[in-house]
Amino acid sequence: MAITIRDVAREAEVSVATVSRALNGRENVAAAVRAHVQEVATRLRYVPHSAARSLITRRTQTIGALLPDMHGEFFSELIRGIDRAARGQGYHLLLSSSHGDAGETAAALQAMLGRVDGLLIMSPHADPGFIERHLPEDLPAILLNPVHGHTRLSALAVDNRAGAYAMTRHLLHCGHREIAFIGGPRGNLDAEERLQGCLEALRELLPQSTPQLVAGDFSEESGYRAGSLIARQSPRPQAIFAANDSMAIGCLFALTEAGLRVPDDIALAGFDDIPTARFTQPPLTTVRVRIADLGGRALDQLVADIANGGVAQTHSVQMLAPELVLRASCGMHSHAAAAPTRNPDTVSKKRAQAGPATQGKPQPAPRHR
Amino acid sequence: MAITIRDVAREAEVSVATVSRALNGRENVAAAVRAHVQEVATRLRYVPHSAARSLITRRTQTIGALLPDMHGEFFSELIRGIDRAARGQGYHLLLSSSHGDAGETAAALQAMLGRVDGLLIMSPHADPGFIERHLPEDLPAILLNPVHGHTRLSALAVDNRAGAYAMTRHLLHCGHREIAFIGGPRGNLDAEERLQGCLEALRELLPQSTPQLVAGDFSEESGYRAGSLIARQSPRPQAIFAANDSMAIGCLFALTEAGLRVPDDIALAGFDDIPTARFTQPPLTTVRVRIADLGGRALDQLVADIANGGVAQTHSVQMLAPELVLRASCGMHSHAAAAPTRNPDTVSKKRAQAGPATQGKPQPAPRHR
DNA sequence: GCGCGGAATGTAAACGTTTCCATATGGCTT
């Protein structure tokens, strides 16, 4: 690190200005000189001091990702998507996850302030007030899964409503009439939207029916409890739609334990398509969310906003349509679910796939080395 | 961002030096002045320009993580561990994952060079030659899961051998005599070490036996193929030890499909304890690797090295002991496996736990929000 | 009463870039 542009200039017998121009690919430098400078630079293993550079250019070539404390596949997929896009755009990724409360989140945001050209924010605490208080006006930022209606910031979100709508529609098309919905933590917007989508489809296709609502909190435990509850009922609903896969899996355990066969005695569907969903008995019908896409698109948009000189002109809210993944647990995997009328071409369909070796399913790459 | 230390100085009617001292908590500044400066700084929403700061201090307060292209829980756990430790140490985390070949990895490393105070490296390409060529002498770095014997760099790794040794020992104690081992991709060191551990235990406890080696590549597909192969054999081995959980799960599918009951007809064990392992039928006995710990400890060590003035004095190799997770698939979950004699107290044991609602198992936090 | 030491504060240099502006070197037009 000791070697600077001055050393290169001296060695190449030109001025620092010329070195800078040559290395940054500016036009007005003779081809021979440029080649020579480059040769010297690589020979000396010169690497520009990025702090000095960003001091003057006011650019860090870094974007920050502010994420909540998350576990599992969702998190890693999101980062994968963001990281890949960042690399593609020539940006670095400064990551800050693992903050529990609003204070920590604010501190993390604060700490990033001078170091990034833009921010990707995914946080339960990122309501308009928080943003107002902690985010500088002139720092481009994009929200992931916005909690509330933000006016200032663009946002990308999973279209939970459309996904749940399509899934409910599918369950109804399968012939199930009484549907139980296992909800998520109260106040959780994802869960809320999924419920809304479910209700909407029911209202539309089966106006006279009232779905049974069972409490849950996104944990497998709560799904198990919900499943036990439902298993004891008589009459039972014909289908259960859980607001996420973890609960669906817990529920499946409870149903199986109670001697019920899925889908023959009761149908079951989840939301998220976590990897485990493929391996339950029976494999779980669910709604797939393309998380990596979400992250990648958010980053691309952010970089575009940055290029457009700071703050975005249009604060758009982009909805990413999830797709139905039909497996055995809904009792009708080959059925082609109708796309939601509200959003006709955003929800695609996917053929069922069960066993691991039956055909080319998306196979995670070996993770060791 | 427009507001600098000069603005604060002017507003507070002191010099920039005093502002700097006051804000950085240096001793020699009057208490009243310090308070006043701090008040002004927060009022003006002053945030120091980190590039300017690191230009002069030669510190970025950032560490870089160079990771391979990975999926799933392993990846997210690793990052969680690193991130949490970094936050604790007051460091930022610059992340760069997703590089396929050695060239990309080199480029990613190159791009980080000016921007980090230290590097966490986990890459299949990070052999001594690569390090020699691309890593500056004076940049502290730590290797995760080292591929080869590195002299220059410290390293942290999972003790694959001890884990496999303990698991094999456990299988033998369960009374299984003929054991089949499903291997990983050739050249993969994790897989290699796991096989070694298995062989070692066999050699020690059952010198006359020769384990059956079945090829695999860490994918579920390959596990499925291995399972089909073994299911057709006669006589069959009494237990199968797969080099990772994915293969064990694929294998389990094949065995079930072939009408074999696990563990009654044949026992099965994996390695990694991926989340899915809890939910297979029967739940999978496996070896748990504390990934987040691995990341966190690596970061802590790196920061310590940095504090100790650049390059570490001692290039240590720290082995993280995995623990046995005994579930139903090995046929004897309540059996207390003997710890490996070679490394007596590093491999702990864990009571079996099967269903999702039976007791307090490690429950992933709700991942939405 | 005077100098002296120490604490508090100010001044300015330095970090390594980029870039504005000036200058030199040609070739071309007149």
Place this chain on the structure above:
DNA sequence: AAGCCATATGGAAACGTTTACATTCCGCGC
């Protein structure tokens, strides 16, 4: 042949901070 313009290069300012060094101020011992 003289001037002019375009092009290539160099000199130096600027970015915002930290910190070595200088300065001021004040109390205290002589």
